[in-house]
Amino acid sequence: MLNFIDTVGEAVAGIRDGSTVMIGGFGNAGQPFELIDALLECGATDLTVVNNNAGQGDQGLALLIKEGRVKKMICSFPRQSDSWHFDAKFRAGEIELELVPQGNLAERIRAAGAGIGGFFTPTGYGTMLAEGKETRFLDGKWQVFETPIHADVALIKALKADGKGNLVYRKTARNFGPIMAAAAKHTIAQVAEVLPTGGLDPETVVTPGIYVNSIVKVA
Amino acid sequence: MSSQTNIQTSETPLGRDDLARLVARDIKPGSFVNLGIGQPTLVSNYLEPEQNITLHTENGMLGMGPEAVGDQIDEDLINAGKIPVTELPGASYFHHADSFAIMRGGHLDICVLGAFQVSATGDLANWHTGAPDAIPAVGGAMDLATGAKDVFVMMTLLTRDGVSKLVEACTYPLTGIGCVTRVYTDKAVFLTGPDGVRVRETFGCTLEELRRLVPVPLEPAP
Secondary structure, eight states: OOEEESOHHHHHTTOOTTOEEEEOOBTTBTOOHHHHHHHHHHTOOSEEEEOSBSOOTTSTHHHHHHTTOEEEEEESBOOOTTOHHHHHHHHTTOSEEEEOOHHHHHHHHHHHHHTOOOEEESTTTTSGGGTTOOEEEETTEEEEEEOOOOEEEEEEEEEEEOTTOOEEOOGGGOTTHHHHHHHEEEEEEEEEEEOOTTOSOGGGOSBOGGGOOEEEEOO | OOTTOOOEEESSOOOHHHHHHHHHHHSOTTOEEEEOSSGGGGGGGGOOGGGOOEEEETTTEEEEEEEOOGGGOOTTOBOTTSOBEEEEEEEEEOOHHHHHHHHHTTOOSEEEEOOSEEETTOOEEOSOOOOTTOOOOOTTHHHHHHHSSEEEEEOOSBOTTSOBSEESSOOSOOSBSSOEEEEEOSSEEEEEETTEEEEEEEESSOHHHHHHHOSSOEEEOO
């Protein structure tokens, strides 16, 4: 069921404590800042957050971490020059980190959306990040078994939606949006523009509306 | 092997830009290439239009152009290092799983990465110092190391303390096993593979002098 919602606050109101929340974006590109601010405002805590990074500067995901709402981060690249809020929580032992090679992160999210129970990949074989995981020699290479990452909610940013919830993105801000939309039980998209049904050329739709539950226009 | 073999091609060690120019020259025309963050990014400054190289960035783009300046800067158009970049005619955008499928599916011809250490058999260590207080961050390094057809490393040969980063076996945590095919350093270009290390050329030193610096057997490339 697709809903068009007036405010970001109403859009995130159903997110419960303890949820797993996927947040789109790579760095700031595609990061749904307004939805994240609303999540901070709504007070949900004890969250597991899936994002490529662990927040930058003093905005968005970084603030959610600073305020102690995030119990666990699943990401590929938490350490950046301006990831001070994550760094402090991590050093204080107040946040759990599951570090995932970026391609495994993307493919595990994709697998969840595609109903795949797991997959073997050579990425990470023989490294610390494959310790304790099942391995097999397949296709002439040692490969590591990786499992899907599911989520209760995905918060993503797209450029335009139409009346059926179909989405298009802009440039490298697309990044994790399409795969997170498919992997979460409930996907909330913030968009810059809402077009009537038929307003997007079907040939150019990137995320079909079946993956999207809530759309909120953010100016 | 003869110590008379003269493979020295420069009187002095190569600076970062000269090394980047050399890597750029060695990339075959028409290649699809991913340049890692840091020193490898310099290579893009020396790619010639006639080479028709297509650059991939793992955050979802083929056909990446030079760094954006002034009013070209667009927060929705960045590279893997989160630097604003430009798009070239013929560019394409795709989501993250497709972008890593390009890498992991063996479609990229070359990736160029930095390294802490490379072993004689091409193991790569470039993501984590292993220091107890370090916050680990891996990004796409393991996917690049494992997925690209050729993995070139660019690094200084020696640490600040004068220790070779080309080693018998890596002591830093591994990024990938047996994945590096060439190592471009300020003092030499090495070809790595299952049958050991070959030296293609040296800069500012002879093969004999290089052998005294590097703790693995070195033979000139055939």
